[in-house]
Amino acid sequence: FWGRFDGVAEAVRFRGERAAKQMGTLGGGNHYLELLLDTEGSVWLTLHSGSRNIGKELAEHHIGVAQKLPHNQGLVDRDLAVFVADTPQMAAYRNDLFWAQEYAKYNRSIMMALLKDVIRKEFKKAKPTFEPEISCHHNYVAEERYEGMDLLVTRKGAIRAGAGEYGIIPGSMGASSYIVKGLGNDKAFNSASHGAGRRMSRNAAKRRFTVRDLEEQTRGVECRKDSGVLDEIPGAYKNIDQVMDQQRDLVQVVAKLKQFVCVKG
Numbered sequence: 601f602w603g604r605f606d607g608v609a610e611a612v613r614f615r616g617e618r619a620a621k622q623m624g625t626l627g628g629g630n631h632y633l634e635l636l637l638d639t640e641g642s643v644w645l646t647l648h649s650g651s652r653n654i655g656k657e658l659a660e661h662h663i664g665v666a667q668k669l670p671h672n673q674g675l676v677d678r679d680l681a682v683f684v685a686d687t688p689q690m691a692a693y694r695n696d697l698f699w700a701q702e703y704a705k706y707n708r709s710i711m712m713a714l715l716k717d718v719i720r721k722e723f724k725k726a727k728p729t730f731e732p733e734i735s736c737h738h739n740y741v742a743e744e745r746y747e748g749m750d751l752l753v754t755r756k757g758a759i760r761a762g763a764g765e766y767g768i769i770p771g772s773m774g775a776s777s778y779i780v781k782g783l784g785n786d787k788a789f790n791s792a793s794h795g796a797g798r799r800m801s802r803n804a805a806k807r808r809f810t811v812r813d814l815e816e817q818t819r820g821v822e823c824r825k826d827s828g829v830l831d832e833i834p835g836a837y838k839n840i841d842q843v844m845d846q847q848r849d850l851v852q853v854v855a856k857l858k859q860f861v862c863v864k865g
Contacts (some may be wrong), residue, residue, distance in 0.1 A: 771840030
């Protein structure tokens with residue numbers, strides 16, 4: 601994996617040392633690590649993180665390249681800039697994109713391994729055992745085939761929900777999360793929502809809610825309850841139960857979880 605780093609955009613290669621140091625770290629925003637209970641009394645460990653700063657910098661580099669291409673001049677919005685298939689720019693973008701997605705997967709795997717080690721050490725007498733992990737990308741691109749065509753499927757705020765595939769759909773730091781099994785709905789390109797989704801912006805949440813609101817909405821959950829995470833207050837998100845009800849044709853619920861510990865970066 602790291603041997604391929606020399607093949608990413610030259611403009612970002614100098615960030616290699618920092619990327620290595622950030623491997624296995626959570627990050628901020630809506631990234632989290634949680635301990636949850638299901639209705640059967642089993643404890644679940646979940647976490648959400650991505651490609652950290654190196655992924656962001658690779659994305660910004662390629663966006664800049666795209667915006668300078670001749671065919672993207674005169675757009676009504678410069679953020680609509682695209683690459684053309686089978687060009688050097690598109691090939692370079694795909695290479696870096698898939699490298700960053702692999703980085704994200706390793707990042708999560710390392711954190712989960714570290715979390716398991718902590719659980720084993722802290723609850724040694726209980727002799728905890730672990731079921732196979734569920735790995736679930738979101739905000740990513742995948743090469744898939746539909747109706748005889750090879751496509752690049754972009755799932756923004758979405759997860760893959762192919763028939764029989766397990767997925768994770770979280771709520772917020774005070775709401776339920778769901779373990780699901782995909783139903784393989786081709787009309788939705790085998791996809792489902794990544795989570796509840798925000799119902800207001802981060803700035804709007806900070807203006808509307810107080811730390812006391814955060815304390816009330818996260819009662820019973822061991823988590824940060826300060827102004828630094830006010831934009832992640834449950835009230836800033838849609839009702840996860842309603843969201844799940846509206847995608848019954850996309851996924852089947854396997855387990856409903858409720859967190860009792862939530863760690864924010």
